[in-house]
Structure formats: structure tokens, C-alpha cells
Amino acid sequence: MSDSAGPSTPSRKRSRWDIEDEEAQLEQAQQPVKRRSKTKSAKTSPAPEQTRSSAAVEPQRTTAVYKRPPHSIFVPPRTLHPPLMPSRSVYCYERLNSIEEGSYGVVFRARDKETGDIVALKKLKLDEEKNGFPITALREINSLMVCKHENVVGIREVVVGDTLTQVFIVMDFIEHDLKTLLTTMPAPFLQSEIKTLMMQLLSAVAHCHERWILHRDLKTSNLLMNNRGTIKVADFGLARRYGDPVGVGGLTQLVVTLWYRAPEILLGGSTYSTAIDMWSVGCIFAELLLKEPLFQAKGEIELLSMIFKLLGPPTTHSWPDYHTLPLAKSITLPPPQPPQLRQKFQYITAAGIDLMSRLLTYDPEMRISAVDALKHPYFSESPLPKHPDLFSSFPSAAAGEKRRKPYESPPAPVRAADYNLLTDFDP
Amino acid sequence: MSTSLYPLASLPQIEKTPSREDGIPDGLEEELRAYGCKLIHEAGILLKQNQVAVATAQILFQRFWFVTSMKQFGIGDIGMGALYLASKLEECPIRIRDLINIYDLLLQRKAHIRAQAMASRLASTSAHPRTEFKYTPMSYFGNTFYELKDALVVAEMQILKRLGFNLTVVLPYNTLVNYLRVLGLTSREDVCTKAWGYLNDALQTPVYALYSVPTIVCAAILLTTRHLGIGLPSAPENCWWELFDAEWEDLWNVCGYIMRLYRERTSEDHTRVMGMVAKKGVRQWLEEHRPAGGEGH
Incomplete structure (x- = not known):
């Protein structure tokens, strides 16, 4: 009995795992835990143990006929789950230069001492916390971990310093942010390039929304871009999980940088949802075309009037729920007037204008979702989106690189002379 | 749809926990x-x-x-x-x-x-x-x-x-609802309540740090159906838990952890x-x- 049961187990294992060798090896490593579990279950009750061993013998005889299907994609094998890993020390990284000081943290460029990789280290401000670890930082870390995607800045780990107040988020270092790029680049992006960038942005936003994360601060300075034509959504400092139904427990109106803030937040809505991110995407789309922000308002009232001017004031048809919003009564709507999108964006196709107006739709219920926007005809008409590899590269301000002057003469051969001098004195 | 990979204890961590290392x-x-x-x-x-x-x-x-x-x-x-x-x-x-x-x-x-x-x-x-x-x-x-x-x-x-x-962290409750639906057991209120209860009791054991959610949910269903005398296909080639990618040994181990909670002290x-x-x-x-x-x- 024991003889037949002995070899049966490995053969059964192999039959199931021979699809992928790597997994089979990991499964071998799992063996001891299996053995431990066997003794445990034997201790508790012997009866099912018999069923189990007979179950193990059966497939051996019928291996040729019966092959268990591989794992469902919804149930990844045990070995794919990461282990429980404590945070490493910040001293695993060598600090290079500081990139920027945000509203609640400093960002450094650093080098991983082990791999030599260049990364961005974001130091969280924790000094004056009365309520333990700040919930905003928790949301940021969690959102980044949940939303891993080609077009979302990659979180590598969270490292800690000597004291409990030093916490750093380690992210992939990306050379540019889109805001600086737009102001310094010599020529605006081409239509084909804008399409690529928009598709990348939309697929990142769709990915976040699918994972129940609202970004709540989409803007060009939070979009990073590398020299390989790929943008990455960054700074999840205002991100949070949302539920269905939305807004349980109430959501704050203090979100999204003013210029990119959706009208429902401006009017005091507290049950906003994914549509607020889509409004910001619309503002970013416009900014890519114009090379400057669409609504450069100083205050919320000015912003509302700018929106009303560009899109025409909301009507009961374009936004049926307008009057239910808390601040709607305190706003006097200007006289009806048609949208001015065509006048504002003269060099874009009808499909482009259509996408823009669907992103900048008043009624959040009617505003296009990220998934639907990706299917918009704008992206399938000529000129087609440009392959990211064909984008040109730019000098990175964050990495301390400067744009080379057009007519810079070659430097005088000072170094060479110095070098000779040094070697001459060498014995 | 939760395919997110939550962390689980590694083999060395399971074999010797820090507390055991300290003589507990x-x-x-x-x-x-x-x-x-x-x-x-x-x-x-x-x-x-x-x-x-x-x-x-x-x-x-x-x-x-x-x-x-x-x-x-x-x-x-x-x-x-x-x-x-x-x-x-x-x-x-x-x-x-x-x-x-x-x-x-x-x-x-x-x-x-x-x-x-x-x-x-x-x-x-x-x-x-x-x-x-x-x-x-x-x-x-x-x-x-x-x-x-x-x-x-x-x-x-x-x-x-x-x-x-x-x-x-991925909680097991929606997986339980789905599995009970697949097994056609949602009409049995006693099954739902009992299985839900086993999942909650399992929170007092280390299983959520050891096994994936489908395995734990299957264990809760196994305990429930055995307890209430409900038969499910359990002969080789037609084992209901295989439908949910669980392994019998793991299942039985989780059941062991849960049942040990109820022993006399x-x-x-x-x-x-x-x-x-x-x-x-x-x-x-x-x-x-x-x-x-x-x-x-």
C-alpha cells in the first residue's frame, strides 16, 4: 500500500504541472508543507485521509486518460502569491539629487545600490501626525500597488529610515513630466502623438477605475513621460477607493487641481464618481492640443463661467440633475449660448471634437467612460496613433540634464593637457 | 473580479514562526x-x-x-x-x-x-x-x-x-456567494449561514495568511455540507473542489485549523x-x- 502510494504522489503532481516547468519546480519546493499538512490532517481524523490516498492512487492508473485542467486565471497558483516581506532600509539606495518638493513630500532621484537602477524616492511627511499613519499616504501606497499597469508609474517598494517617521515610496524614475515638456518642447505634439498619449492615459484610467480607484488629481504635471514615448500616471496622493453605490460615507470636495475640476464637484456634489477623472482627461486632451491649460481660472466662480462660456450653460436637457446640486441655486446662469468647441479647436477633425465634447459633458451620468473613450472613432481614423518608439526624446530636467545650445562649440582640450601634465610627473 | 495577488506566508515562515523560534x-x-x-x-x-x-x-x-x-x-x-x-x-x-x-x-x-x-x-x-x-x-x-x-x-x-x-487583503465573502451559486446551494439558508460563519471563525486562525481564498471558501463549504449531510460529487475525476482549483490536502488542513478552534479548553x-x-x-x-x-x- 505504502509502496504504491509513494510514487503515485509525484507522478500525479507532474501530470498536473508539466505544462510549465518553472511552476513544477516551485511545486517541488512546496513539498514539505504538503507533508506537514498530511500529518496534521491525519491527527484530526483518519477517515478522509483514506479518501485522499485512494484519490491519489486512482489518477495514477488513469494518468493517460485523465488530466486535470490547469488553474483558472482567477485562481493563480499558491506560488505566485508574494511572500510576507518586511520593508527594506532606505540605505539600500544612494541619493542623487532632489527632483521636486510636493505639497506633502520631497522626491529624490536615487540609485539602487544592488542593481544600479535609477529610481524616484518620495519621502512622506509624517512628523505632525496626530492620527497615526496618514490615511492619504495609505491610500496613495495602496492605490499604486493595486493599479499596477504599463501606464501607471510603477511602485517598487516602500522603504523606511532609522526612525518611524521616515517612510519613502520607491518608484520607477521617469525622465519628464508632461507639463514641463509642453512648456519647453520646441514644437507641439503631432495629432498622431496626441492619440498615442491619450490612448495610454485612457487605458491607465480605465485600469484604475476597474480596480475601484479614483485618481482625483489628473493633470499634466501628474503625467510622467519617458524617452520611449510612454506616459505614466503618477501622484496618487488624492486617490481613494470608491464603492458601489458611490459616496458611502461622503467624499470630500477638496479634490482635483482647480483647472481640471469637474463641474459637479465645483457645485458641491458629494457623490461624484469615475466621471470626475474623465472630465480631467478632457482638460488634458485640450491642453495637449493647445499647449497650454484649457481653463486657467483664478477661482471657482471664474472657472465655472469659463466652462459655461466654452460649452454653453447647462440646460435641463444637457444636465437634468443640475438643480439638485447644493450650490446650483447660488449660481446665476448666463443666457443660453451654443458651445464654442469648434472655434477653440480649429485644427482637429470632427471625430476629435466629438470625443472632446463627450469628455467635457456636463451630466456625469452621460460623460463617456474610459473604456468607451478608447473605442472612439477618433483613434481609428487617419492619422493613426504613432508607435511610442517613434517619439523623439528630450533632455530631462528631473535628471539634471540641460538642453544643449544649438551652436555650442567643442570645448578646448584643457583636460587632455592636464592629463599629460599629471602623467609626466608620474615616476 | 479579484485577481490581485495578496501576500501569503512563505514556506520558511510557516515552518518556523518567529514566536516558535523564541520558544513559544x-x-x-x-x-x-x-x-x-x-x-x-x-x-x-x-x-x-x-x-x-x-x-x-x-x-x-x-x-x-x-x-x-x-x-x-x-x-x-x-x-x-x-x-x-x-x-x-x-x-x-x-x-x-x-x-x-x-x-x-x-x-x-x-x-x-x-x-x-x-x-x-x-x-x-x-x-x-x-x-x-x-x-x-x-x-x-x-x-x-x-x-x-x-x-x-x-x-x-x-x-x-x-x-x-x-x-x-481579499475577503472571502463574494467568492462564497459565487461558489454556493455554482453548487446550487443558495436556496438553502442554513448552508449559507453556516458557511459564512465558518469563514468568519476561520479569521481567528492563520489560514488567511497561508492559503488562497478559494481554498478557504471550499473548506468552509466542505465543513458545512458534511455537517448538514449534503452530498456533493467527491469521487476522483468529479471532485467538486477541483472545480474551484482547490487541493484536497489544503482543504482538509484548513478544516483542521477551523475545527481546532472549537475544542474543549x-x-x-x-x-x-x-x-x-x-x-x-x-x-x-x-x-x-x-x-x-x-x-x-
């Missing part, structure tokens, strides 16, 4: 884990906190003891920190003072019960006076509050640090565990139970 026996660690989770549960009920936050706290608590020894941190403090952290994670934060008051109440009550049990054991006669428990609230600006608050903040930070800030077992809520108690126990001739090691 297997069984005692299991008892302390369960007791810490019961405290979280009781605190959650008194705070009227959502079950999602309580369950998340219990899972984080269980994970923590695969990277830290109970000699280093108390189950009371870490439980409190886990509940505080999980409440933020689940977007239903609680006030620090409320949590501290609740834990203070719970610990005072446990201390009282323990003192009663010890006294009755010493007296060994049934004729000894039973005193009613009376809670004495802490003073608003007293040291107790600030000490507990410090412990809470440190515990929260230690959980974050030692789990590498990876707080991805003596009053000595109870008082022993109650005396070890803080790390001081654990250290004292380790002092008293130092293996004879341990110098050789």
Missing part, C-alpha cells in the same frame, strides 16, 4: 492568535465597526505573526493597531480615543475574569465570593491614555513596516492565555518554562 510552543501560539482575533472582533462590535474592517484587521494581525515574535510585541497592542489601520484601509476610520477606551474596557474585563478564576482555583472550594465587574474609565488626560496611544501608533507603524506596506488554558495579552506576560511565561538544561543550546 505551536499550540500556545495558535491560542494567542485566536485570542487576539477575538479581542479585535469584540472591539469591532462595540465600536459598531464594519465587518470588512474587522476581517481585514484580523487578516493583517495573522500575517504579522509570521514576521514577528509574540515576545517582541503583545497581541493586545498589535490587535488594536491592526483594527485602527484596517479601518483606514476600508475607508471607515475610527477615532483613536474611542478605540483606546474600548480596548481598555475589554482588557480590564479580561483581567477581572482572570483574577476571579485564579482566586477560585486558589480557594479550591466553591464557596468564595464572586465580585461583579465594574469598569473604571481612564482619566481624560491621564497617563493610561497616552501610553495606550503610543502603543497603538507604534503597533500600526510596525505592522506597516514588517508587512512591507503591502496591505492587499480547561479554565487553566483560559487564564493562561488571558495573562499573555501583553508581551510582559509572554516573557514571564517563557522565563517560567525555560527548558531544563537549556544552556547547552
Whole structure:
């Protein structure tokens, strides 16, 4: 009995795992835990143990006929789950230069001492916390971990310093942010390039929304871009999980940088949802075309009037729920007037204008979702989106690189002379 | 659709937990884990906190003891920190003072019960006076509050640090609903309630840090159907759990963990565990139970 049961187990294992060798090896490593579990279950009750061993013998005889299907994609094998890993020390990284000081943290460029990789280290401000670890930082870390995607800045780990107040988020270092790029680049992006960038942005936003994360601060300075034509959504400092139904427990109106803030937040809505991110995407789309922000308002009232001017004031048809919003009564709507999108964006196709107006739709219920926007005809008409590899590269301000002057003469051969001098004195 | 990969303890972490490394026996660690989770549960009920936050706290608590020894941190403090952290994670934060008051109440009550049990054991006669428990609230600006608050903040930070800030937790409830639907058992209210209950009880065991959610859900369904005498296809080639990518050995192991929660315990077992809520108690126990001739090691 024991003889037949002995070899049966490995053969059964192999039959199931021979699809992928790597997994089979990991499964071998799992063996001891299996053995431990066997003794445990034997201790508790012997009866099912018999069923189990007979179950193990059966497939051996019928291996040729019966092959268990591989794992469902919804149930990844045990070995794919990461282990429980404590945070490493910040001293695993060598600090290079500081990139920027945000509203609640400093960002450094650093080098991983082990791999030599260049990364961005974001130091969280924790000094004056009365309520333990700040919930905003928790949301940021969690959102980044949940939303891993080609077009979302990659979180590598969270490292800690000597004291409990030093916490750093380690992210992939990306050379540019889109805001600086737009102001310094010599020529605006081409239509084909804008399409690529928009598709990348939309697929990142769709990915976040699918994972129940609202970004709540989409803007060009939070979009990073590398020299390989790929943008990455960054700074999840205002991100949070949302539920269905939305807004349980109430959501704050203090979100999204003013210029990119959706009208429902401006009017005091507290049950906003994914549509607020889509409004910001619309503002970013416009900014890519114009090379400057669409609504450069100083205050919320000015912003509302700018929106009303560009899109025409909301009507009961374009936004049926307008009057239910808390601040709607305190706003006097200007006289009806048609949208001015065509006048504002003269060099874009009808499909482009259509996408823009669907992103900048008043009624959040009617505003296009990220998934639907990706299917918009704008992206399938000529000129087609440009392959990211064909984008040109730019000098990175964050990495301390400067744009080379057009007519810079070659430097005088000072170094060479110095070098000779040094070697001459060498014995 | 949750395909997110939540962390699980690695093989070396399972084989020798830090507490066992420090000389705390297997069984005692299991008892302390369960007791810490019961405290979280009781605190959650008194705070009227959502079950999602309580369950998340219990899972984080269980994970923590695969990277830290109970000699280093108390189950009371870490439980409190886990509940505080999980409440933020689940977007239903609680006030620090409320949590501290609740834990203070719970610990005072446990201390009282323990003192009663010890006294009755010493007296060994049934004729000894039973005193009613009376809670004495802490003073608003007293040291107790600030000490507990410090412990809470440190515990929260230690959980974050030692789990590498990876707080991805997947709860089993929607998986259970789906599986029961597939098995055509949703019309049986007793099945649903019982299986749901087993999932909740399993939160007091380390299984959520050891096995994937489908395995644990299958174990809960297995216990339920066996208990209620419901037959499901279980012969090879047609095993219902294989439909959900679970392995029989893992399933049976999870069942073992859950069933061990319900075994009879003596009053000595109870008082022993109650005396070890803080790390001081654990250290004292380790002092008293130092293996004879341990110098050789």
C-alpha cells in the first residue's frame, strides 16, 4: 500500500504541472508543507485521509486518460502569491539629487545600490501626525500597488529610515513630466502623438477605475513621460477607493487641481464618481492640443463661467440633475449660448471634437467612460496613433540634464593637457 | 473580479514562526492568535465597526505573526493597531480615543475574569465570593491614555513596516456567494449561514495568511455540507473542489485549523492565555518554562 502510494504522489503532481516547468519546480519546493499538512490532517481524523490516498492512487492508473485542467486565471497558483516581506532600509539606495518638493513630500532621484537602477524616492511627511499613519499616504501606497499597469508609474517598494517617521515610496524614475515638456518642447505634439498619449492615459484610467480607484488629481504635471514615448500616471496622493453605490460615507470636495475640476464637484456634489477623472482627461486632451491649460481660472466662480462660456450653460436637457446640486441655486446662469468647441479647436477633425465634447459633458451620468473613450472613432481614423518608439526624446530636467545650445562649440582640450601634465610627473 | 495577488506566508515562515523560534510552543501560539482575533472582533462590535474592517484587521494581525515574535510585541497592542489601520484601509476610520477606551474596557474585563478564576482555583472550594465587574474609565488626560496611544501608533507603524506596506487583503465573502451559486446551494439558508460563519471563525486562525481564498471558501463549504449531510460529487475525476482549483490536502488542513478552534479548553488554558495579552506576560511565561538544561543550546 505504502509502496504504491509513494510514487503515485509525484507522478500525479507532474501530470498536473508539466505544462510549465518553472511552476513544477516551485511545486517541488512546496513539498514539505504538503507533508506537514498530511500529518496534521491525519491527527484530526483518519477517515478522509483514506479518501485522499485512494484519490491519489486512482489518477495514477488513469494518468493517460485523465488530466486535470490547469488553474483558472482567477485562481493563480499558491506560488505566485508574494511572500510576507518586511520593508527594506532606505540605505539600500544612494541619493542623487532632489527632483521636486510636493505639497506633502520631497522626491529624490536615487540609485539602487544592488542593481544600479535609477529610481524616484518620495519621502512622506509624517512628523505632525496626530492620527497615526496618514490615511492619504495609505491610500496613495495602496492605490499604486493595486493599479499596477504599463501606464501607471510603477511602485517598487516602500522603504523606511532609522526612525518611524521616515517612510519613502520607491518608484520607477521617469525622465519628464508632461507639463514641463509642453512648456519647453520646441514644437507641439503631432495629432498622431496626441492619440498615442491619450490612448495610454485612457487605458491607465480605465485600469484604475476597474480596480475601484479614483485618481482625483489628473493633470499634466501628474503625467510622467519617458524617452520611449510612454506616459505614466503618477501622484496618487488624492486617490481613494470608491464603492458601489458611490459616496458611502461622503467624499470630500477638496479634490482635483482647480483647472481640471469637474463641474459637479465645483457645485458641491458629494457623490461624484469615475466621471470626475474623465472630465480631467478632457482638460488634458485640450491642453495637449493647445499647449497650454484649457481653463486657467483664478477661482471657482471664474472657472465655472469659463466652462459655461466654452460649452454653453447647462440646460435641463444637457444636465437634468443640475438643480439638485447644493450650490446650483447660488449660481446665476448666463443666457443660453451654443458651445464654442469648434472655434477653440480649429485644427482637429470632427471625430476629435466629438470625443472632446463627450469628455467635457456636463451630466456625469452621460460623460463617456474610459473604456468607451478608447473605442472612439477618433483613434481609428487617419492619422493613426504613432508607435511610442517613434517619439523623439528630450533632455530631462528631473535628471539634471540641460538642453544643449544649438551652436555650442567643442570645448578646448584643457583636460587632455592636464592629463599629460599629471602623467609626466608620474615616476 | 479579484485577481490581485495578496501576500501569503512563505514556506520558511510557516515552518518556523518567529514566536516558535523564541520558544513559544505551536499550540500556545495558535491560542494567542485566536485570542487576539477575538479581542479585535469584540472591539469591532462595540465600536459598531464594519465587518470588512474587522476581517481585514484580523487578516493583517495573522500575517504579522509570521514576521514577528509574540515576545517582541503583545497581541493586545498589535490587535488594536491592526483594527485602527484596517479601518483606514476600508475607508471607515475610527477615532483613536474611542478605540483606546474600548480596548481598555475589554482588557480590564479580561483581567477581572482572570483574577476571579485564579482566586477560585486558589480557594479550591466553591464557596468564595464572586465580585461583579465594574469598569473604571481612564482619566481624560491621564497617563493610561497616552501610553495606550503610543502603543497603538507604534503597533500600526510596525505592522506597516514588517508587512512591507503591502496591505492587499481579499475577503472571502463574494467568492462564497459565487461558489454556493455554482453548487446550487443558495436556496438553502442554513448552508449559507453556516458557511459564512465558518469563514468568519476561520479569521481567528492563520489560514488567511497561508492559503488562497478559494481554498478557504471550499473548506468552509466542505465543513458545512458534511455537517448538514449534503452530498456533493467527491469521487476522483468529479471532485467538486477541483472545480474551484482547490487541493484536497489544503482543504482538509484548513478544516483542521477551523475545527481546532472549537475544542474543549480547561479554565487553566483560559487564564493562561488571558495573562499573555501583553508581551510582559509572554516573557514571564517563557522565563517560567525555560527548558531544563537549556544552556547547552
